[in-house]
Amino acid sequence: MTLKKNDHLEFYRQMVLIRRVEERSAELYQQGKIGGFLHLYIGQEAVSTGLISVRRPEDRVITAYRDHGVAINVGIPAKQVLAELLGKETGISKGRGGSMHMADVSKNYWGGHAIVGAHLPIAAGMALGDQYQGNKGVTICMFGDGATNIGFFHEGVNLSKVWNLPVLWVCENNQYGMGTAVERASAVGEIHKKAEGYGIPHSRLDDGMDIMKVREASAAALxxxxxxxxxxxLEIVTYRFQGHSMGDPQRYRQKEEVTQWEKTDPIGIYNRYLVEQEIATKADLEKVEEAVEAEVKEAVEFAETSPDPALDTLFDYMYTDKEQNHG
Amino acid sequence: MAEINMRQAISDALWEEMERDEKVFIMGEEVGVWGGTYAVTKGFYDHFGAKRVKDTPIAEAAIVGAGIGAALVGLRPVAELMTINFAFVAMDHIVNEAPKLHTMFGGQMKVPLVIRTAGGGGRQLGATHSQTPDAIFAHFPGLKVVSPGTPADAKGLLKAAIRDDDPVLYIEHAAMYQVKGEVPTGDFTVPIGVSKVQREGSDVTIVSYCRGLQLSMLAAEQLAVEGISAEVVDLRSLRPLDMGPVIESFKKTNRAVVVEEGWPSYGVGAEVSTRLYEEAFDYADAPIKRVGQKEVPLPYNRELEQSALPQVADVIAAVKEVL
Structure with missing residues (x-):
């Protein structure tokens, strides 16, 4: 597919939107407005944005708990992401899920799963469902490097080959499972080679910070x-950014940081690419950034002013048959 | 009505549901070519084919996990775990995934999954293969747990479970496949979450389910010979738990014994007796007794094993204690 200028601007918008939402989330977390855990996607934006940009609507997407970025890429409005983080009824999971459990079935996005590796057998089952019903779609299952050391991974991946299921396994290798480096936790350093043991074709993208490369690798895999x-x-190497100045909303305008940013930040890399290739001007990109700023500001306001779920809805959604919800 | 055994009743339910609905399929260890380790799915593979009768690797998390996934996208899988003892290696998917997805995503997802499995002791399989851990699973809101004690309920509950939009753990007893009973002909379901009086009586209420029901019915027969009239209430579903008929019976008899095959500690008897105390304390004329398995991992030796499992005599003795 030949990309038009507007496609690029849309990908850029998504990446900046993820970054802004995550930065605001970190602040809201510091303010005590977000509870539980908060796993930020900052630094990994190119992976999900590139991957999701080549999926078709019939392709199902399922991921782990670092799910805000994917949520935005599949088209969940920022206000519903932020409302969920604030536990509001207007959140995408009606305040029942929180940071780790966001899904939008209408967009074929199946969450947001917080037990490491447990969604891999589920993804295999979704692909089985498509195979069984003669659907065309591929199930795209994303997970971290840490998930490849747990039994669920091996059971799910094995089953996918035994039944020849239409699954794209995408390992987002951000090089750490919590605080444990890959080489300290995995017997195989190059994670994609684990697929070899199941007779599944595999490859590794070393530069997961460049959205254009992610798109290319993902499209070929799909x-x-x-x-x-x-x-x-498909293994995509990326890394999580620490909470340093990269998270500073002002950095686009601070010259001394620009060089570093253009080399290591997925948004900076893409920004430089778009300008150097004369796909977009600096002014075009600043316009996108400004629009995103406004959208996030509005989204935070929406989330903060949204109602909490009514207490008498506590038992709603336990069973599909509400009559049994007190059993 | 026709008299058939438990195996046939379960097999018929599966067969009829698969004939009725293309979305219903079976997956599990040896369900296909082998015909099921307890021969419940004998003949299914030849009739329905490999697509709908799927043999799986020995990988229980994959069996239940893939069942959840297939259920999410519109199918009605019956995922079989060869025994409930293997459910522990699929624990996350049974208790932490299937029952959570509907609620956790604000009602967006449904998991119409049946997990069929068989539990129970008495077959000299040793400590790891003989357990009755039903109460563990019934602990989790969001999961439905049923465990029939008669062929009619086995058939009706399985059909109801397959048609249910929530995940249902369907627990059979591995030593009860030959048990016979009258089963209605034609299509019928037994509602999940509804207890049933299986035998009427006036002196004492015996509450039980599955294998415990069998013991309780035999005990009631023998007690009748001695002039003791026992009412037997069959829970049939452990979650949702229908205490209505239990409380009603207790208010009439004022005495109760709860019979289960599992360990009494933190078990079904503990739950039922507590609810009776909470909701009908004033009706109690004697402390409620629990009958269950001795609190020890089950041994292999036949006599040792039988000495640990609850027997009809234990139920009779408990009844006499509360009278």
């Missing part, structure tokens, strides 16, 4: 699955 050859395993 095509392989779509062609009916069964599952494919």
């Amino acid at each position: 095509e392989q699955v779509r062609s009916g050859k069964g599952p494919y395993f």
Whole structure:
């Protein structure tokens, strides 16, 4: 697919939107307005944005608990993401899920799963459902490097090959499972090679900070699955940013940081690419950034002013048959 | 009505549901080519084919997890765990995924999954293969847990479970497949979460389910010979738990014994007796007794094993204590 200027601006918008939402989330967390855990996607924006940009609507998406970025990429409005983080009834999961459990089934996005690796067998089952019903879609299952050391990973990946299921396994290798580096937790340093043990074709993208490369690798991997050859395993190397100046909303305008930012930040890398390739001007991109600023400001206001779930809805959604919700 | 055994009743329910609805399929260890380790799905593979009768690897998390996934996208899987003892290696998916997804995403997802499994002791399989851990699973809101004690309920509950939009753990007893009973002909379901009086009586209420029901019915027969009239209430579902008929019976008899095959500690008897005390304390004329398995991992030796499992004589003795 040849990308038009507007496509690029849309990807850029999504990446900046993820960054802004995450930065605001960190602040709201510091203010005690967000409870529980908060896993930020800052630094990994190119992975999800690039990957989701090549999926088709019939392709299902399921991921782990670092799910805010994916939520935005599949098209959940920032205000529903932030409202969920604040536990509001207007949140995408009606305040029942929180940071780790965001889904929008209408967008074929199935969450947001917080037990490491447990969603891999579920993803295999979703692909089985599509295979069984003759649907065309691919199930895109994202997970971290840490998930590849747990039994669920091996059971799910094995099953996908045994049944030749249309699954794209995407390992987002951000190089740490919590605080434990890959080489301290995984017997195999190059994670994609684990797929070898299950006879599944695999590859690794070393530069997951460049959205154009992520798109290229993801599109090729998806095509392989779509062609009916069964599952494919794609490892994308990326990294989480620490809470340093990269998170500073002012950095776009601070010259001394720009050089560093253009080299290591997925948004900076993309920004430089778009300008150097004369796809967009600095002014175009600043316009996008300003629009995102406004959207996030509005989204935070929406979230903060939204109602909490009514206490008498505590038992709603336990069972599909509400009559049984007190059993 | 026709007299058939438990195996046939379960098999018929599966067969009829698969004939009725293309979305229903079976997956599990040896369910296909082998015909099921307890021969429940014998003949299914030849009739329905490999697509709808799926043999799986020995990987219980994959069996239940994939069942959840398939259920999410519109199918009605019956995921079989060869025994409930293997459910522990799929614990996360049974208690922490399937029952959570509907509520956790604000009602967006449904998990119409049946997890079929068999539990119970008495077959000299040793400590790891003989357990009755039903209460553990019934602990979790969001999961439905049923465990039939008669062929009619086995058939009706399984059909109801398959048609239910929530995850249901369906627990059979591995030593009860030959138990016979009258089963209505034609299509019928037994509602989940509804207890039933299986035998009427006036002197004492015996509350039980599954294998415990069998013991309780035999005990009631023998007690009748001695002039003691026992009412037997069958829970059938452990969650949602229908205490209505239990309380009603207790208000009439004022005495109760709860019979289960599992360990009494933190068990079904503990739950039922507590609810009776909470909701009908004033009606109690004697402390409620629990009958269950001795609090020890089950041994292999036949005599030792039988000495640990609850027997009809234990139920009779408990009844006499509360009278």
